[in-house]
Amino acid sequence: xxxxxxxxxxxxxxxxxxxxxxxxSVGILINYCLMLTGQPMTRVLGAGMLLGLCGVxxxxxxxxxxSATTVGQFKVPWFxxxxxxxxxxxxxxxxxxxPLLRWDARSIWFFQAxxxxxxxxxxxxxxxxxxxxxxxxxxxxxxxxxxxxxxxYLRGYWNEFIPKGSLFVMLVPLTLWIFSFRxxxxxxxxxxxxxxxxxxxxxxxxxxxDGYLALYAGVALLSxxxxxxxxxxxxxxxxxxALGIAANIKNEGLLFGLCLVIAFLIIGAAYADLNPVALAKxxxxxxxxxxxLVLSIAPTIVWTFYxxxxxxxxxxxxxPSAVWARLLNRLSDGFSLQYVLNYLTMRATSIWVVIGLLAxxxxxxxxxxxxxxxxxxxxxxxxxxxxxxLYVVYLSAPSLTFHLFTSATRTMATASVAIFVSMFFLLSAxxxxx
Amino acid sequence: MITLxxxxxxxxxxxxxxxxxxxxxxxxxxxxxxxxxxxxACLAGVAMxxxxxxxPDTVARHRRPLALLLGAALVWILLGVMRPALHAADGxxxxxxxxxxxxxxxxxxAADPEPSTAGMRRxxxxxxxxxxxxxxTGFLTVGRSGMYTFATTSDDGxxxxxxxxxxxxxxxxxxxxxxxxxxxxxxxxxxxxxxYVQYGAALVxxxxxxxxxxxxxxxxxxxxxQRRTTYATALSARIVDSALWxxxxxxxxxxxxxxxxxxxxxxxxxxxxDRRLEVTASYRNTESLVFSVLIIVAILFMxxxxxxxxxxxSSVGGTIRTLNGTAVTMLRRFDAFQADINKPHSDESIxxxxxxEMLTMLRGHGVERYRVSESIEADSWxxxxxxxxxxxxxxxxxxxAEFVLNGEPVLSNCQLVDKQREVSLVYCP
Numbered sequence: 124x125x126x127x128x129x130x131x132x133x134x135x136x137x138x139x140x141x142x143x144x145x146x147x148s149v150g151i152l153i154n155y156c157l158m159l160t161g162q163p164m165t166r167v168l169g170a171g172m173l174l175g176l177c178g179v180x181x182x183x184x185x186x187x188x189x190s191a192t193t194v195g196q197f198k199v200p201w202f203x204x205x206x207x208x209x210x211x212x213x214x215x216x217x218x219x220x221x222p223l224l225r226w227d228a229r230s231i232w233f234f235q236a237x238x239x240x241x242x243x244x245x246x247x248x249x250x251x252x253x254x255x256x257x258x259x260x261x262x263x264x265x266x267x268x269x270x271x272x273x274x275x276y277l278r279g280y281w282n283e284f285i286p287k288g289s290l291f292v293m294l295v296p297l298t299l300w301i302f303s304f305r306x307x308x309x310x311x312x313x314x315x316x317x318x319x320x321x322x323x324x325x326x327x328x329x330x331x332x333d334g335y336l337a338l339y340a341g342v343a344l345l346s347x348x349x350x351x352x353x354x355x356x357x358x359x360x361x362x363x364x365a366l367g368i369a370a371n372i373k374n375e376g377l378l379f380g381l382c383l384v385i386a387f388l389i390i391g392a393a394y395a396d397l398n399p400v401a402l403a404k405x406x407x408x409x410x411x412x413x414x415x416l417v418l419s420i421a422p423t424i425v426w427t428f429y430x431x432x433x434x435x436x437x438x439x440x441x442x443p444s445a446v447w448a449r450l451l452n453r454l455s456d457g458f459s460l461q462y463v464l465n466y467l468t469m470r471a472t473s474i475w476v477v478i479g480l481l482a483x484x485x486x487x488x489x490x491x492x493x494x495x496x497x498x499x500x501x502x503x504x505x506x507x508x509x510x511x512x513l514y515v516v517y518l519s520a521p522s523l524t525f526h527l528f529t530s531a532t533r534t535m536a537t538a539s540v541a542i543f544v545s546m547f548f549l550l551s552a553x554x555x556x557x
Numbered sequence: 558m559i560t561l562x563x564x565x566x567x568x569x570x571x572x573x574x575x576x577x578x579x580x581x582x583x584x585x586x587x588x589x590x591x592x593x594x595x596x597x598a599c600l601a602g603v604a605m606x607x608x609x610x611x612x613p614d615t616v617a618r619h620r621r622p623l624a625l626l627l628g629a630a631l632v633w634i635l636l637g638v639m640r641p642a643l644h645a646a647d648g649x650x651x652x653x654x655x656x657x658x659x660x661x662x663x664x665x666x667a668a669d670p671e672p673s674t675a676g677m678r679r680x681x682x683x684x685x686x687x688x689x690x691x692x693x694t695g696f697l698t699v700g701r702s703g704m705y706t707f708a709t710t711s712d713d714g715x716x717x718x719x720x721x722x723x724x725x726x727x728x729x730x731x732x733x734x735x736x737x738x739x740x741x742x743x744x745x746x747x748x749x750x751x752x753y754v755q756y757g758a759a760l761v762x763x764x765x766x767x768x769x770x771x772x773x774x775x776x777x778x779x780x781x782x783q784r785r786t787t788y789a790t791a792l793s794a795r796i797v798d799s800a801l802w803x804x805x806x807x808x809x810x811x812x813x814x815x816x817x818x819x820x821x822x823x824x825x826x827x828x829x830x831d832r833r834l835e836v837t838a839s840y841r842n843t844e845s846l847v848f849s850v851l852i853i854v855a856i857l858f859m860x861x862x863x864x865x866x867x868x869x870x871s872s873v874g875g876t877i878r879t880l881n882g883t884a885v886t887m888l889r890r891f892d893a894f895q896a897d898i899n900k901p902h903s904d905e906s907i908x909x910x911x912x913x914e915m916l917t918m919l920r921g922h923g924v925e926r927y928r929v930s931e932s933i934e935a936d937s938w939x940x941x942x943x944x945x946x947x948x949x950x951x952x953x954x955x956x957x958a959e960f961v962l963n964g965e966p967v968l969s970n971c972q973l974v975d976k977q978r979e980v981s982l983v984y985c986p
Contacts, residue, residue, distance in 0.1 A: 213880040216887040219898055222907050226759060226938070234945040241949050255952040258941050280901035309846075313853045320876040321857055324883070458772035480852055487848050491841060524710055525733050528761050543856075550852065553845040 127178035129153070129414045131185065137357030140203070141303035144296040145357065146178075148364045151270070151292070152418040155371060158239075158269040159425045161246040164276045203302050210298050210319055211291075217328040218290050222283030228330025233286045234259050236271035240281055245269055252434045262435040264426055266371035267293065267332060287328075293335050293368075294327060300342045300361060304349070310550040314345075317543040322536065332372050333533035339369035340379045341540040344505060347383070348498015348548050351390070351397065360415045367419020374437070377423065378516075379537055382508035386501045394497070438521050450519040463517050463527065467510065471531035474510075477542050484549045491553065499548035506541030513538070562600055563626060564847075566593030567812030570633070570805055571855070591637065594630040594808075601627065622818050626811040633804040636797055645786040646779040646794035649695035649751070653680060657688045657754045669693060671778045672751055674761050690754040696782045697749040698791040699742050703769045707776075708737035711753060712761040718750040730756040732937040746785045757909070758938045817844065905946070912942045914977035915960050919950055922974060922982065926956035932965055933980070959983050 129149065132142040153174065157167040223229050234256075242249040251261040270293070271286035278285050301318050305311055318338055319327075326334030343365035350358035366383060369376035391397040406412050429435075439446050453459035468475045481503065488495060513534055520526040601623055641647075648670040652663035669676050672693050678685060697719065699705065709715040709725050712733040717725035719740055727736035753762050765773040779795040840846040857873045887894045905913050911933070919927060927950065934940050943960075944952050960980050961967055971985040 213884045216884045216894075217880055219894065220883050220887050222897070224907060226941075230941045230945060234948070237945070238948060250949070250951070253951060255944050256948075258937070259945070282898075282900055283907065284898045284900075309849050309853055313857065316853075316857050316873045320873040320880075323876055324879045462772070477856060480855060484848075484852055491845060524735060524763075528710060528733055528763065529759070546852070546856070550849050553849055554840055 127181055128174050129418070131181060131411075132357065132360075135356055135411070137355060138303040139200075140207075140299040140305075141357050141361055144299035144303065145361055145364060147296040147299070148361075148368060149415065149418060150175075150178075151266070151296070152364065152367055152371075152422065154273075155266050155269055155422050156418065156425075158245045158265070158273075159422055159429075161244055163244045164239075164273055165243075167244075168273060168277070200302075200305065203305050206315070207298050207302055211295065214294055214319075214327055215291055217324050218287050218294075219284055221329070223287065223330055225329045225331055227332070231259050231263060232268055232330060232332060233271060235261070235263070235265060236268035236275070236286050236289070237281060239265070239268055239272035240275045243276070245272075247429075247433050260437060262430050262437045262440075263374060264371040264376070264422070266368065266422070267335075287330060290328065290330065290335070293339075293372075297335075297338050297342060300346070300365070303361075304345060306551075308551065308554050310547055310554060313550060314543075314547045317547070318540070321543075322540075326536065331533065333375075333536050336369055336372045336376050336379075337536040337540040339365050339372060340376065340383075340537045341544050343369060343383060344498070344502040344541055344544040345547070347387070348496065348501055348544065351497040351501065356409065356412070360411060363412070363415050363419050367415075367422070370419075371422050371426070375513075375534055375537065378512045379505070379509050382512060383501070383505045385508055386504035389504055390497060390501055397497075439516070439519065445521075446519045449521070450515070453518045453523070459518060459523065463514060463523070466527050467514065467517070467531055467535060471527070472535045472539055474535060474539050474542065477539060477546075481542055481546050481549070484546060488549055488552060493552050496548035496552050499545040499552075502541050502545035502548065506538045506545065509541065510535075510538045562593060562597040563623075563812050564816050564851075566597050566630070567809050567816070568851070568854070569593050570630075570812070571809045591634045594627070594634060597630070598627050618818055619815075622811065622815040626808070626815045629804055629808040629811045633801065633808050636801050636804060640794070640797050640801065643790060643794045643797065644784050645698070645782045645790040646798065647781075647783050648778065649693040649749070649781050650783055651676075651680070651691055651693045653677075654690045654692070655686055655688075657690050657756055659690045659692050659752065659754075663692075664689075668783060671776065671781060672753070672762060672764055674763070677753070677760065677762065685755065685760060687757050688755060690752065692753075693749075693751045695749060696746045696785050697776070698746045698780050698782060698786060698788055700744055700788050700792070701768060702743040703741070704739055705742050706737055706739045706767045706770070706773075708735055708765050708767075708773055709751075710735040710761065710763040710765075712759045713756045714752075714754045715762060715764075716752040717764070718752075720747040720749075728754070730936065733759070733761055744788055746782070746787065746791075748785075749781075816847065908942055908946060909939050911962075911979040912939055912946060914980045915943050915982075916946055918960075918975045918977065918980070918982045919947055922958075924958045924982070925950050926953050927958045927960065928952060928954055928956045930959065930961040930965055932962050933960055957985055959985055 127146045127149075132145050137145075150171075154167070154171055157170055158164075160167075162170075223233050238249045238251075239245050245265055250256070267289050270289035274288045274292075275281045275285050298319075301315060304314060318341060322334055322337070325331075326337075343362050346358045346362035346365060349355070350362060366376075366380050370380045387397075388399055391399040391402070406416065453463075468478075485495060485499075513531075517523065517527060517531070648668045649672065650666060651669040651672065652659075652666045654660065655664045665680075667680060669680070672691070677691060681689070705719075707717050707719065707724050709717055709727045710733065711727055713730045714728040715725070715736075716723065716728050717738070720742070722740060724738040724740050725736050726738070727734060751764060764776050766776050767773045779791060779798065782791065840849070905916060908916070915929075918924070927947070929940065929943065929952065933943075958974070959967075959971070960982055963976065963979060963981055967983050968985055971983040973981060974984050975982040
């Protein structure tokens, strides 16, 4: 409920599920901002509780005085609620069905969560720059570890299951967001199946963050895409908020955020009504957007500052000249370019098949004399840019085969989900809107 | 009805092609597609026999696309029937063991088009045992004489024997590691054995080669056979495989074209209207509906190759089955499920034995700073787990308490403090 305090989403027009998801997500961002202040978890949780109580009172007030003009229009979507319930229950059981087993989960995310839990706060004294924990990539954002540490703190002990509750916390707004796109159509069924069931159970339950990054990036694209066609403010807030969360899940989230912004600028240059300058001006007139924007960007800025102050580096930033030399070397060795491209598109994933099907769908839509949905163009462009970014990152990585073998399948998930989103917009354009 | 059959047969053909590309177990057996095409041809024959009852316009519209479709399907089926007779490029025989020593009778055997991480994972139905080993045997056919360099990248061990010579030795428990070795081969076919062993944690195997110092590439499936064969036969198999692909794609495209013709007819419109299909109301037209459904089925229900660490793009049906299965299991043991979550201490039994032993000794002796021997550090998974599990007890190079593997030599001035099954704690002042 603390997410409701700065944004009061009931006062603006938007689907119920989207507003609840926004409230929860803004709450997650506020909580992370509070953790980044370095305060002990007791104070962070106390402040959160106070804000939450304020949120409850504000929701009560908004419902009572009827200032929320749309509240009366809400119908209880029983079927959607049943579907959401099913997804959350089966994933809840899957998440807690096994302890922390996987490499990333144990060595990165939940080890960092344990460090925060032991210290009682997210601060330098935890020993983030200790040489023995370099394997843990201490420079990674701490959004999910911070949630996991707080859950363990609330329970009063650590075990191999409790911190996985953070995955469920991340899953709830995601599910609500997807169901804000509900309509009686095959394309919505596709969206639900693609997001929750095509990645495989492990991606959302074993403690690796790539699945969550991919899906939050997907939600950002979906919301931005709907904003481009319907121009509802809540979609813009949702897009910004989802992107803010994605950027604080993994470093690749930042790359994706950059790609989405560039994709927006490209589309903005092509369409007169999407002038980036006009969009920037609208930010000043909308306090809610400013709030969501600040909450989304602030953690990234603060964490970047901490990384610099605490001396946390990664393979690519600790020696830029070596990275540049590796990149130039691989560009000219006549082997790496093709090898990495082949690995990313054909061996790590079969994204070439999905891209092919997307192209076929675009051609079919054109033959049906349909204008390509702007959301589909943004998603496809962002996906292409993200793949290019990954391509360059892998070309400049210290050990090419090691990084490709151990992470390419996972990092490409975001690009694949972006293609799914593009496909969703194209398929929904084939339907008659009722 | 012909259109519907053609649609099903086209999808089966597309599925068979995609699965051929994946190089692992088949989602759609090409025989199913062949049967569907035969049914399609039979229906077309029946329709022709009923000629007088079908309007000349319909017959004229259907004739050419249907003839092209059935012709392409016939060639595809004939090539498919002929292909097994070539006995080349049919992969290696893989024997899968549930131990890490290739001991005893294999748990199962299968012909694998090419050894790979994804292939192994599929063979174990996505859930490989913690420890297992695989041995692939067969023949490698090369077309050019020269110095061949083979490399295996694996986690854990792998070993490659070509023509009874150990060419790559990448054995032992280790993280992702690449090892290579060279051998001179003349044009022909050579016995080959590739062994892989998994001791736990990550599972990776990649096998590549290069000729005379050129760039490495994956050892192609066409070069692997279960019997000794000539290069000419392997080449023929490769050509037939390519032709199968080409005719498969032509068949799928012809099917798409025919379906379009079939769906655009007046009779289809009447059929839909008669049955008051609601879908026509929610879609721009029937063509859009069929196209959408085909695309959705294609994306969601085909288990695409993942080739890596964990299943990606697993089929929707598979994921839902797994989720439901897990949910039912957890609900049946709900008390134990809750007890797991509510147990206030780490379940350290999931850690490697040596890590558990080190933790016991750290706690038992109140050690706050420790170091580990190079042998322990070399096992990256175990090393990381002791650092993570022992935290805030810190690993520091200057620490006086050191963990060594039992049997490992230690400096003379070090005193043994504690000894467990795998690891000892020594104090080196």
